[in-house]
Amino acid sequence: MKKLILDLDTGIDDALAIAYALGSTESELIGITGTYGNVLMEQGVRNALAITDLFGHQEVKVYKGLPHASTKDSFEVLDISAFIHGKNGIGEVSIPESSRDAESMSAVDFIIDAVKTYGEDLIYIPTGPLTNLDAALKKAPEIKDEIGRVVLMGGALTVPGNVNAWTEANISQDPDAANNVFRSGIPATMIGLDVTLQTLLTYKETQQWRDLNTPAGSFLADMSDYYIKAYETTAPHLGGCGLHDPLAVGVAVDPTLVSTLAINMQVDVEGPTRGRTIGDPTKLNDPDKSMQVAVGVDVPRFLDEFMNRISGLAKNS
Numbered sequence: 001m002k003k004l005i006l007d008l009d010t011g012i013d014d015a016l017a018i019a020y021a022l023g024s025t026e027s028e029l030i031g032i033t034g035t036y037g038n039v040l041m042e043q044g045v046r047n048a049l050a051i052t053d054l055f056g057h058q059e060v061k062v063y064k065g066l067p068h069a070s071t072k073d074s075f076e077v078l079d080i081s082a083f084i085h086g087k088n089g090i091g092e093v094s095i096p097e098s099s100r101d102a103e104s105m106s107a108v109d110f111i112i113d114a115v116k117t118y119g120e121d122l123i124y125i126p127t128g129p130l131t132n133l134d135a136a137l138k139k140a141p142e143i144k145d146e147i148g149r150v151v152l153m154g155g156a157l158t159v160p161g162n163v164n165a166w167t168e169a170n171i172s173q174d175p176d177a178a179n180n181v182f183r184s185g186i187p188a189t190m191i192g193l194d195v196t197l198q199t200l201l202t203y204k205e206t207q208q209w210r211d212l213n214t215p216a217g218s219f220l221a222d223m224s225d226y227y228i229k230a231y232e233t234t235a236p237h238l239g240g241c242g243l244h245d246p247l248a249v250g251v252a253v254d255p256t257l258v259s260t261l262a263i264n265m266q267v268d269v270e271g272p273t274r275g276r277t278i279g280d281p282t283k284l285n286d287p288d289k290s291m292q293v294a295v296g297v298d299v300p301r302f303l304d305e306f307m308n309r310i311s312g313l314a315k316n317s
């Protein structure tokens with residue numbers, strides 16, 4: 001059985017990623033590591049604890065990660081993030097705080113430990129900045145050859161960014177860390193805006209969760225409606241909100257949901273295009289390609305899987 005670690009800046013679509021992972025019984029969510037982005041790392045960790053409680057999965061351990069980018073010494077949530085995800089990260093919906101605490105082991109040590117324990121069976125799914133994975137690779141570089149795969153939400157290859165013309169939000173938080181990860185040779189699948197902006201959630205689906213009449217169903221519906229509403233302002237042409245982070249989980253569980261391009265990638269770290277995800281020109285002729293970039297997605301099949309798995313979980317919690 002595949003073992004999954006989610007690395008989350010637990011905002012709204014990160015919360016949906018937790019639900020997708022817990023609703024996927026063919027794999028096991030062995031832990032959540034916290035990062036910063038949509039919210040402060042500490043708030044994201046609190047959200048992850050509360051959400052796993054709400055879904056009846058108190059066994060999922062949560063680990064604190066690094067609180068800011070590798071090249072900075074602090075982090076502040078951007079106004080746009082608070083607008084899209086709410087100040088609390090979960091659309092201003094209030095759910096009971098968990099009585100559990102984060103584990104005392106650091107996220108970086110947990111990642112390394114999990115690679116040593118599960119090797120090829122481990123899939124690590126970052127849906128925020130790549131700061132924790134970069135730190136783990138610096139501490140234990142050999143894990144790049146031992147891990148099963150990284151399936152990350154971030155970047156944009158065939159479409160513009162969502163922060164500016166070049167940059168996607170997760171990569172923009174720590175381009176240096178992302179560049180180190182991309183160029184490390186670790187086997188990774190990039191689930192970028194190329195595909196995540198094709199998978200949209202609308203009020204029609206959130207009504208199905210509301211109709212479940214369970215605490216988890218109401219939470220999912222209220223939180224996601226907040227996200228859809230924000231998208232009506234930031235990207236009105238889409239007609240829904242992007243299912244960024246859950247698609248990364250979907251692909252980790254079932255890689256056939258996307259078609260990919262094999263390519264060695266880099267992230268621009270200098271100049272005006274800082275944060276751009278692009279092919280590494282120095283490895284263009286290298287026959288070994290360490291990354292796969294998703295360029296197509298089976299939208300109806302993913303949406304079906306998404307609704308079935310999450311509704312199955314929420315009807316009982």
Ligand code: BDR
Nearest residue numbers: 011013014127169170244
């Ligand atoms: C990514 O940025 C964050 O706001 C979302 O949670 C997602 O991981 C989309 O660009």
Ligand code: CA
Nearest residue numbers: 009014127128
């Ligand atoms: Ca995220």
